Amino acid sequence: EPEVTQTPSHQVTQMGQEVILRCVPISNHLYFYWYRQILGQKVEFLVSFYNNEISEKSEIFDDQFSVERPDGSNFTLKIRSTKLEDSAMYFCASSGEANYGYTFGSGTRLTVV
Amino acid sequence: GNSVTQMEGPVTLSEEAFLTINCTYTATGYPSLFWYVQYPGEGLQLLLKATKADDKGSNKGFEATYRKETTSFHLEKGSVQVSDSAVYFCALSSGSARQLTFGSGTQLTVLP
Numbered sequence: 208e209p210e211v212t213q214t215p216s217h218q219v220t221q222m223g224q225e226v227i228l229r230c231v232p233i234s235n236h237l238y239f240y241w242y243r244q245i246l247g248q249k250v251e252f253l254v255s256f257y258n259n260e261i262s263e264k265s266e267i268f269d270d271q272f273s274v275e276r277p278d279g280s281n282f283t284l285k286i287r288s289t290k291l292e293d294s295a296m297y298f299c300a301s302s303g304e305a306n307y308g309y310t311f312g313s314g315t316r317l318t319v320v
Numbered sequence: 321g322n323s324v325t326q327m328e329g330p331v332t333l334s335e336e337a338f339l340t341i342n343c344t345y346t347a348t349g350y351p352s353l354f355w356y357v358q359y360p361g362e363g364l365q366l367l368l369k370a371t372k373a374d375d376k377g378s379n380k381g382f383e384a385t386y387r388k389e390t391t392s393f394h395l396e397k398g399s400v401q402v403s404d405s406a407v408y409f410c411a412l413s414s415g416s417a418r419q420l421t422f423g424s425g426t427q428l429t430v431l432p
Contacts, residue, residue, distance in 0.1 A: 213363075238418060250364070250409060252419040263419055298363060302418075308354055309420065313363035 209233040213299050213312035220289055220319055228284045228315045230299030239282045240300040240309065241274065243267070250298070256282065289319045322347045326410045326423030333400055333430050341395040341426045343384075343410035351414035353377075353386055353393040358407040358425070367395075367408070400430045 212231040220226050232239050241253040254264040256274055273285045282301075286293055296316050300309035327342040345351065355367040355377070368377030373388035382397045393410060410423040 240419070242420075249424050250411075250420075250422040252421070255418050257418075265419070300364075308366040308369050310366070311356075311364040 209310070211299055211301055211310050211312035213297075213315050215315060216313070217316045218318070220317070222291060222319055223288050226286050226289055226317060228286075228297050228299075228317070230282045230284075230312055231280055232282055232299065232301030233303075233310055234280070236301035236303050236310075238262075238302045239274075239276070240302075241284045242298045242300065242311075243295040244298065244314075245292075245295045253284070286317075289317075291319050293317060294319045322351070322412060322414050322421040324410050324412055324421055324423035327426055328424070330427040330429060333428070335402055335430055335432050336399045337430075339395070339397040339400045339404075339428070341408055341410075341428070343393045343395065343423060345391050345393065345410075345412050347391075347412055347414040347421075349414050350388075351412040353384070354411045354413075354420070355382070355384055355393070355395050356409040356411060356422075358409065360406070364409065400428070402430045402432050404428060405430045 214229045239256040242250050244250045252265050254268045255262045271287050275283050296314045298314045299312040302309045323346045325344050352371045354369045356364045357367045368379040370377040370386035376385045384393050384395045407425045407427050409425045411420045413420050
């Protein structure tokens with residue numbers, strides 16, 4: 208069964224540093240997403256990406272965040288200057304038709320110290 | 321805006337017990353409804369879905385029926401197993417918005 212692959216599975220970074228979280232969506236999917244889950248809290252939408260541009264973003268997705276699809280297969284989330292409150296599990300997802308369920312990756316646990 | 325209210329956990333059951341996890345929603349238009357499951361240390365997996373009123377989603381013995389009149393999508397299983405221990409999330413997507421709105425999740429523990 209096709210999978211969404213995320214790397215790394217766990218990243219520890221110092222406050223103020225830049226991090227890039229990487230994802231390889233399912234190859235024939237057209238829509239790509241990032242979500243995050245702070246420990247013990249809800250899964251929250253960050254951003255959706257379609258046709259090489261952001262289609263929706265939440266209030267969480269401020270100027271510190273950016274997304275890119277650099278080469279037609281990878282989909283990255285960059286946090287420019289990490290804060291302690293960015294510590295969370297970050298999930299990438301992709302879908303063919305958006306209202307019929309996504310496929311999520313297994314997540315990257317980001318710890319900011 | 322859209323919101324999902326989910327039965328608070330944790331829920332602890334004995335093996336072979338009946339499971340219900342309640343989920344109600346508020347949405348504009350006609351949402352699609354989903355249940356996702358998160359096993360320990362893993363990502364979110366789509367468990368089942370329903371895209372219109374009165375649809376029943378089912379998978380692995382789990383079922384949920386899209387009830388427009390009560391704006392509900394309760395998850396049920398007739399006989400749970402230890403391997404069903406996980407966190408269960410109700411979610412919806414609505415209209416042109418492609419984002420999923422999640423409930424807070426319900427931790428299920430099944431004891432042998």
